[in-house]
Amino acid sequence: MSQAQIDIETSTVSRTLRIEAPPVLVWAALTAPEQIDQWFGQRAEFPDGVHLGAEGSFGWTDHGDFPARIEAYEPHTRFAFAWGTPGEPIRDDNSTTATFTLTAEGGATVLTVVETGFDTLAPDDVKRRAAMADNAQGWTAELDELSAYVTSLPEGRTAVGDLEAGTITRTILVEADQATTWSALTTLESIGAWWGHPADFPDGVRPGSLGTFEWVGHGSFPVLIDTADEPSRFALTWGRAGRDHPRGHRDQGHLHAHQRRRPDPADGRGDRLREPRGGSPPGGDGGQRRGMEPRARLVRAVRRGAVMTSSVELAEVTSMCGALADESRWQILRLIGEEALSASELAERMPISRQAIARHLGVLADAGLAEPEHAGKQLRYRAIGGRLSELAGHLETIGRGWDRRLERIKTIAERAAADD
16 A cells, blocks of 8 residues: 655645545544544544534544544545644644545545645644654554455444434445345345334235335334345335325335445455445334435445445434535534524624525524524524434434344345355
């Protein structure tokens, strides 16, 4: 792998490397605190989640906790953080900024990090060169660890939540061939086993079939098979208990499973499965929640067996995640998290009009992230910090459910493979 490079003229440190894993997995390792500490320091703490403007710290046992602030958060493409000096607030003269860009290249990711700010961190040439040399050595070692960690993910890791995107990604390696894994995922008996509730499809498991999941004590949930293209794609949609059909309602979820094979240099065979899945199912893995919708994500190929990735997007929090998708709203949320401010007061601090700010405040309020309060003749807004914590907790609950369900699929497929 390449070494990190120093550019004296621009006072930057940079490194580019290819990681044999798709951007969705690299992104999770870069941005999820529970994964960051697998390759960068010994701990990463962001109490309000990782998003644009979020503040936290990276910790090393021998060096202390370095304050950090997220400067860019563009899921799966660009991530940046400023990090400073332990025990001090982040300033231009005590911090640098590391910016990561991710580019998909086949089933792999080209990752580039560029660290800037050394010109203000150490104006003296000798000290600046020394600081850049230290950090170049660090990025060489840390990104090697990142690559090794990410490429180990298909062996099985816990679910990882992406607070801004409202998604959960889970990867697991199944020691079974493509056909066996497909059967474990799609046969009627297997669906009931890994989903955790009895499944019934009178017309069989085929496109257009309407069936049910039965959750004892809570009723019957309608389920529609959208796609069953063996062995490459499987998709279903489920709705609320008591309805005849899952379509046309907010209270629905989707599951999409994609599986495909590419040649492996060792044995000429390799299967990969991508399985995005929405929400908590009706049952003990979290209960039926409102409007949960999934999206697909890609997973790398392995030597043998199938790699299964579950990526969950929750329509229950669509309005909240949509509100967080705009950088101006993140900035507004950060400002009103410090003190209650009116649209006019915010307009004095931001490069957008009062009218635009008023619209952004309306979106944040509708999403339950901000609340208005009257101060004389002015209407000021204050952030509701607990909502982000609530969302993070919900993602964690759903993630634990997917840990269990994918482990069930793995068990079913591997037992069938062993019997063969």
